[in-house]
Amino acid sequence: MSATSHPALEWLVRRRDGESAALIGWRDGVPAATVRRVTDPYGPFPRATRQLGRTHIPEAVAGARARRWLQARRRGQSVTAIAAREGVAHQLVSRMTADYGPFPAPEVIEEWAQARRAGRTMAQIAAADDIPVTVVSRATRSHGPFTPIGPRLPDGVVGLKGLAQMVGVTEPTVVRWVRQDRTPAPDFITASGRRLWLPATLTRWLSDANLATCPDCRARCISLSHHRRIAHRP
Structure with a gap:
C-alpha cells in the first residue's frame, strides 16, 4: 500500500476505529475483499463495533449498554433474557460480554x-x-451445607426445635422422646404431620x-447415667 493510496489509508484508519471491512466496502462502493486485501497486512484490528446491516448507535450509548449487559450477566442473568429485554440478538450480548466472565461473578455467588x-x-x-x-x-451448592428453611411457626406454638431448646437437649433427642411417647401429646398436628405444642402444655x-x-x-x-455414658465419655 503506497503512501499516495488515499482510500486505502482511510480504510486502515476506519478499520482501526472499529468499522468493519464489509461496511467500508459498502460505503465506498468496493468489494469487502478488496478492503481486507489492502488493510489486513497492517492488522490486527480491534473487534468491529460498526458493521453492515446493523443499527449504529453513539459510542457512549453502546458503552453504557455493554456495561449494563455485563452487570446483568455477573448477577446471573442469561444472554437470552438480557437480549429479550433489550430487543437485540442474544449473539450480540454474548459477544460483547464473553471476555469478562465467568458468570455469575464469584463475588456475586x-x-x-x-x-x-x-x-x-x-x-x-x-x-x-x-x-x-x-x-x-446451582451456583451456591458447593458453598453449603445450608440450614433448611421451613415455614415459620405461628406465634404461640412450639415445635420440636423449640422443645429441644426449652429442655436443653438436641433435636434428635426430642424426636426420640416423641417416638417413645415420653413427651406430652401435641396440641396440634399439621397436615404434613408436624407436631406443635402450646407453651403452657410444655x-x-x-x-x-x-x-x-x-x-x-x-x-x-x-436417665442421667445413660446421658453421661453417651455425652461424657472419658
Missing part, C-alpha cells in the same frame, strides 16, 4: 451464599436479581416430667 447462610430463601435471592431459582441453587410437662439435670452440662435427660 459468595454474596448469595452469605444470604442463604443468613436465612434468606433461594426464591428471595433469585427474585432480587430477576433470575431463576435454579441459577442460585411448662406443665416440664414441672411433672421429673427429668434429671446433668451437673456437668446442664442438659435435661431421662
Whole structure:
C-alpha cells in the first residue's frame, strides 16, 4: 500500500476505529475483499463495533449498554433474557460480554451464599436479581451445607426445635422422646404431620416430667447415667 493510496489509508484508519471491512466496502462502493486485501497486512484490528446491516448507535450509548449487559450477566442473568429485554440478538450480548466472565461473578455467588447462610430463601435471592431459582441453587451448592428453611411457626406454638431448646437437649433427642411417647401429646398436628405444642402444655410437662439435670452440662435427660455414658465419655 503506497503512501499516495488515499482510500486505502482511510480504510486502515476506519478499520482501526472499529468499522468493519464489509461496511467500508459498502460505503465506498468496493468489494469487502478488496478492503481486507489492502488493510489486513497492517492488522490486527480491534473487534468491529460498526458493521453492515446493523443499527449504529453513539459510542457512549453502546458503552453504557455493554456495561449494563455485563452487570446483568455477573448477577446471573442469561444472554437470552438480557437480549429479550433489550430487543437485540442474544449473539450480540454474548459477544460483547464473553471476555469478562465467568458468570455469575464469584463475588456475586459468595454474596448469595452469605444470604442463604443468613436465612434468606433461594426464591428471595433469585427474585432480587430477576433470575431463576435454579441459577442460585446451582451456583451456591458447593458453598453449603445450608440450614433448611421451613415455614415459620405461628406465634404461640412450639415445635420440636423449640422443645429441644426449652429442655436443653438436641433435636434428635426430642424426636426420640416423641417416638417413645415420653413427651406430652401435641396440641396440634399439621397436615404434613408436624407436631406443635402450646407453651403452657410444655411448662406443665416440664414441672411433672421429673427429668434429671446433668451437673456437668446442664442438659435435661431421662436417665442421667445413660446421658453421661453417651455425652461424657472419658
